[in-house]
Amino acid sequence: MNQNNILSEIIEKFQIFHCVECGKCTGACPLAQVDRDFSPRLVAKYVIEEGIDSEYVKEKAWTCLTCGLCNERCPIGISFTEFIRAIRPLFITEDFKGHLSHGGALQGLMRMQAAPDLNQNRIDWITGEHKISSQGEILYFTGCLTYLETFFSEMNLELKKIASDTVKILNSIGVEPVVLPDERCCGHDLIWIGDEISFHKLRSLNIESFKKAGVKTIITSCGECSYTLKNLYGQPEEDFPFEVMHISEYLQKIGFSAGKELSEIATYQDPCRLGRFMGVYDAPRQLLGSIMELREMPHFRAGAWCCGNSAWLHCDRYSKQMQVERLMEAKGTKSDLIVTACPKCQVHLTCAMNDVNLMQDLNMKIRDISSVIAESIE
Amino acid sequence: MTDVGRHPNIEMITLSEIKDIKGYVGNFDVTVTKKARYVNEKECTACGDCATVCPVLVPDEFEMGLASRRAIFIPFPQAVPSAYVLNPHDCLGQDPLICGKCKEACEKGCIDYDAQDEELSFKVGTIIVATGMEPYDPTPLDEYGYTRFPNMLTTMEFERLINAGGPTKGEVVRLSDLKVPKSVAFIQCVGSRSPGNKDANPYCSNICCMNTIKDTLMLKEHYPDMEVKVFYIDIRAFGKGFEDLFQRSKGKGVKYIRGLPGDVQEDPKSQDLILFTENTSTDLLEKHRTEMVVLSQGLVPSKDMNKIQEMLALQKTSDGFYLEAHPKLQPVDSASAGIFFAGTAESPKDIKDAVTQASAAAARAARIMSPGKITVEAITSRVDEDKCTSCGICAKVCPYNAITVDKKNKRPAVVIEAACAGCGTCAAECSFDAIEMNHFTDTQILSQVDAILDKEPLEKVVCFACNWCSYAGADSAGIARLSYPPNIRLIRTMCSGRVDEKFIWRAFESGAPVVLLSGCHFGDCHYIDANHWTKKRVEKIWKKMEKWGLRKERLQLEWISAAEGVRFSQVMTKMDELRQTVTKKEVTETKRIIADNLKKKKKKKISQ
Amino acid sequence: MPSLNRKKPILAFFCNWAPYRCYMDLCRSESSFRHLIYPVKVMCSGRVDPAMVLFAFEKGAEGVMVLGCKDKECRYGPGPKQSTKIAEPIKALIHILGLESERFRSVKYSFNEKNRLLEEIDSFAKTVDKLKKSPFVP
The missing domain is CATH 3.50.50.60 (FAD/NAD(P)-binding domain)
Structure with missing residues (x-):
């Protein structure tokens, strides 16, 4: 009974009744193009008509990538992704925690970081070349780079290099950021799979560390961390007196000037969270455009296609097909390099390139924007 | 269009901009800037020889950029007037003259590079705004x-x-x-x-x-x-x-x-x-x-709407189109007398509806103009020139821009009676008591307050109700035979904006336990937005009440519409319940506090 | 978890064949070791993925073992290779989390090595006991 009330409140809050059923959401959805059964419009419709017991909703509410293209196209302004995030917790029971890929290992790693008395070893990427501090106003939030690179060790992802390069860039402009050895996962994936309890634990622990270190500004190199810290940690505002920026936003803000020009031609993959969710499209383009030729894929900026996975849920033939389509778009620009601003995009697209059959057609260099900029200022 | 162009009773001014409009219904002063055409409208036969030799090619706006035109052109063959126009921004140059080919080619000699923009002024009685989309x-x-x-x-x-x-x-x-x-x-x-x-x-x-x-x-x-x-x-x-x-x-x-x-x-x-x-x-x-x-x-909505809107003090809806006086009963009138709407300026519509509206607007305008004189609202405001300090507040709050004040030269405010709709906001806002409202003078209203509270003031709730909404709401309640406590005493004003601060102090001074101010909902005010000033005024009064140590909930503000009979009776019941929490002691104390504070205020005024 | 006499629980994944055979032999002859571990049977050690090992640690296991058959002795084929493949990443991951990599062991047996199994379990329990308590509580 109580769950019905919660569901009614959610339906009202997200204006689901206002849907005019134009179907633009489905037309725009990259998942719908490969899974012809998937329709954001129908998910909303069945939630109204059958509640969360609907078989369709039980399945499709979890395959949604929450990439936000539907939000962008909806004329009414319904935020379908936030609606999904609001209803996922209603499905969680003792036995069901979501359809997790890799057996739930990644989510396990994230949940474990919510243990209060943790003594992590996550800053081995810091060497004598990096200048960092333990107290200060500017924090560099690394996120799960170390964990991801270790988990996917056979893919040789160079994710720790992202952290290393970001610190080097900051050092080059005279900033010695705080890097916290007891930093926790921001909790993005956990809240998106309905585990609000663990998310709040991580949030509290992180905020406490930030305050202890005297932080005022937080810089990240991950689109998801940026979005989570700024939008999801930021409520209520009194608890979160920090400014959050992605490294590209920070560099643009301070008028960072380019280093040497690079000969490679690049195409930029707008991450969902940094692009559509936070409206940051220009900063990365400005930075890259000043040091190399930048080409756009047919789906770019607000229309950029998702990298095919979200929150380590579902990794199936649909994910692969989406990733292949996206890589084909990248290939079609005849660029040498895909530049990403979120390690998740990098992981998922790299994984797709390892496809046994299509490897020749899909293989492209893929690097994070901080690595590209670091190279230009060497 | 050709009929309009040829009609003996219609003066068609093309290639022009409205520079300014001042005045009021029956007496609008309009200034128009007529841009130079560089071609003699009356002589031009639209033969097109000039365009043939013009060297400039620019995208043709009428063809949506799919074709091009010359710097001297006719927008489309059926244009009225049937004359070419030279666009000085596209032309290679007239001063100094760079090309001159079109003038050479014109056999009739219609082209004059020295043409100047003209300023025209005239008076009109009514205005129809059809600025389109x-x-x-x-x-x-x-x-x-x-x-x-x-x-x-x-x-x-x-x-x-x-x-x-x-x-x-x-x-x-x-x-x-x-x-x-x-x-x-x-x-x-x-x-x-x-x-x-x-x-x-x-x-x-x-x-x-x-x-x-x-x-x-x-x-x-x-x-x-x-x-x-x-x-x-x-x-x-x-x-x-x-x-x-x-x-x-x-x-x-x-x-x-x-x-x-x-x-x-x-x-x-x-x-x-x-x-x-x-x-x-x-x-x-x-x-x-x-x-x-x-x-x-x-x-x-067309881009030019804002300029006209400012000039004529018109309102827009949130969609950006002009707001009509009443969506059902006055669909082509604006809230200001003598100004009407037609066509898509008021809202998106097709040709049939636009033409229908145009006929309606013409009829509404003719209705005012044909008798030759206009009956204005009797309930208007008057300025006492001796008391007026030219502070300009009355002009600021008037929803109809009906008051002009020459602040620089310290001349007293002038009310344009024909434009005044009688809301009374100016009278309430004037801190020098320099404006009096005909038929709703301060004396008249204060007498009503005194009369109500003469006997057994503790038993009474004084309610100021606006004529169009709240008072009509009271009527609704009555017609529907809804019962509410008989302790309510209504004082009708045309608009809640009329209620001066002094009426409220007088009520409390005379022993009123509770005072209620009731008006129209925002967006529904008969006088456009006068109820916004009511709200601001009441908020100021609340602040004073708190400062002086009076319970601010004894002054209530409600918005009740004419259809809300049920709500009216509910609110009155609530007021009476509130009234019962006020003791005689509190009322006596209130009288003293107010008397003291008003004396202080007077002293301050005298010493200034 | 059902309570045993151990403050520092150890979870051991046994594959159904050689290791489990050793375990059964031990059960018949010795009982003293039983309180040292919680056994979890799988058909093949290759079935055990990092998610399961991490889950065990998340639930408070102080040590986790994966016991499988020897490289050429797996009746299914790929099991031992798979468990070798995940061993180092698991150790690296728990190290980042702040758990000592000694808390994880991946060992291979033939069917008749019950004594070796006993020694292994004993030594592992001793190793785990020397370490600080795990920060993870279920």
Whole structure:
């Protein structure tokens, strides 16, 4: 009974009744193009008509990538992704925690970081070349780079290099950021799979560390961390007196000037969270455009296609097909390099390139924007 | 248009801008800047010899950029007046003269490079505002790729292509290869019905469905084998003969697909467009390959509306169109006397409705003008010139701009009686008691307060009710035989804005336990927005009450409409319950506090 | 978890064949070791993925073992290779989390090595006991 009330409140809050059923959401959805059964419009419709017991909703509410293209196209302004995030917790029971890929290992790693008395070893990427501090106003939030690179060790992802390069860039402009050895996962994936309890634990622990270190500004190199810290940690505002920026936003803000020009031609993959969710499209383009030729894929900026996975849920033939389509778009620009601003995009697209059959057609260099900029200022 | 141009009783001034309008109904002073045409309107025969020799080529606005025109041109062959015009921004130069070819070519000698802008002034009795609309520019909707994909067109571009007088003489061709397409798709609701998109508009633009249906019929007539599809959310065919036209279109084999494309991709070789659309009738995601797409763009208010709005003190709705005085009973009147609306300036509508409205506006205007004199509102305000300090507050708060104050020269305020609607806000806001309201003077109202509270003041709730809403709401309650406590005593004012601070202090001073101020809901005020000033005033009074140590809940503010009889009785019951919490001791204390504070205030005033 | 006499629980994944055979032999002859571990049977050690090992640690296991058959002795084929493949990443991951990599062991047996199994379990339990308590509580 109580769950019905919660569901009614959610339906009202997200204006689901206002849907005019134009179907633009489905037309725009990259998942719908490969899974012809998937329709954001129908998910909303069945939630109204059958509640969360609907078989369709039980399945499709979890395959949604929450990439936000539907939000962008909806004329009414319904935020379908936030609606999904609001209803996922209603499905969680003792036995069901979501359809997790890799057996739930990644989510396990994230949940474990919510243990209060943790003594992590996550800053081995810091060497004598990096200048960092333990107290200060500017924090560099690394996120799960170390964990991801270790988990996917056979893919040789160079994710720790992202952290290393970001610190080097900051050092080059005279900033010695705080890097916290007891930093926790921001909790993005956990809240998106309905585990609000663990998310709040991580949030509290992180905020406490930030305050202890005297932080005022937080810089990240991950689109998801940026979005989570700024939008999801930021409520209520009194608890979160920090400014959050992605490294590209920070560099643009301070008028960072380019280093040497690079000969490679690049195409930029707008991450969902940094692009559509936070409206940051220009900063990365400005930075890259000043040091190399930048080409756009047919789906770019607000229309950029998702990298095919979200929150380590579902990794199936649909994910692969989406990733292949996206890589084909990248290939079609005849660029040498895909530049990403979120390690998740990098992981998922790299994984797709390892496809046994299509490897020749899909293989492209893929690097994070901080690595590209670091190279230009060497 | 030609009839208008030729009519002996109509003076048509083209190529002009309204510079300023001052005055009031029956006596508007209008100044117009008439731009130089550089061509003698009366002598020009529109022969076109000048354009033939003009070396300048610029995109033709009338042809939606699909063709070009010269610097000297006629917008379209049927233009009125039938004369060419020289655009000085496109011309190579007249001062100093660079080219001069058009003047040479003109046999009649109509071209004069020394022509100057003229300023015209005249008086008019009434004004009809018909500033029209503009088509919505779909470039911000990047899912459709307008300007990125050559075969993505707007309605207006399509209309020029299919028009026999257009750049392709009526042949519909793709802009990518100038071939006639085998398939055309129309996408509806472009820029309309989108409250969630800040680059588009929330309203329905009225005409696009029927316009598309008409376009589909024209296409089928010219190209019977063409595949024509319409992507829609709803087909709005509500007018006379509209449903029939829709059926005819369907009968010709035009496919109507319920669903709008969410993604458009271009085939790089053929430049065909592929529309990814969820067909909401079949719940299937479909890929529609089409050779040309027409975006059925909506309407937006014209850019010039703001200037006219400021000049005439008009209101706009949140959609950006002008606000009429009453949506049902006065659809072509503005709130200001003597000013009317017609056409799409007031809201999106088609030709029939625009013409109907125009006739209505003309009739409304004639109604005022034909008697030769106008009966103005009797309830107006008067300025006591001796007391007026020219502070300008009355002019600021007047919703009709009916008061002028020469602050610089310290001249007393002047009320334009013909423009005054009688809300009384000026009288209430004037801190020098320099404005008196005819028929609702301070003395009259204060006497009512005194009369109410003369005997047994503790038993009474004093309620100031506005004539149009709250007082009518009280009537509603009465007619519906709703009972509420008999302790309420109503004082009627025309508008809640009339209620001066001093009335409230007088009520409390005279022993009133509770005072209620009731007016119209925001947006419904009969006097446009006078109730905003009421709210501000009450908030100031509350602050004072708190400062002086009085319970501020003894002054209540409610918004009750004429239809809310039930709500009126509920509010009155609530007031009486509140009244019962006020003790005699409190009232005695209140009298003392107010007397003290008002004395202080007076002392302060005298010493200033 | 059902309570045993151990404050520092150890979870051991046994594959059904050689290791489990050793375990059964031990059960028949010795009982003293039983309180040292919680056994979890899988058909093949290759079935055990990092998610399961991490889950065990998340639920408070102080040590986790994966016991499988020897490289050429797996009746299914790929099991031993798979468990070798995940061993180092698991150790690296728990190290980042702040758990000592000694808390994880991946060992291979033939069917008749019950004594070796006993020694292994004993030594592992001793190793785990020397370490600080795990920060993870279920």
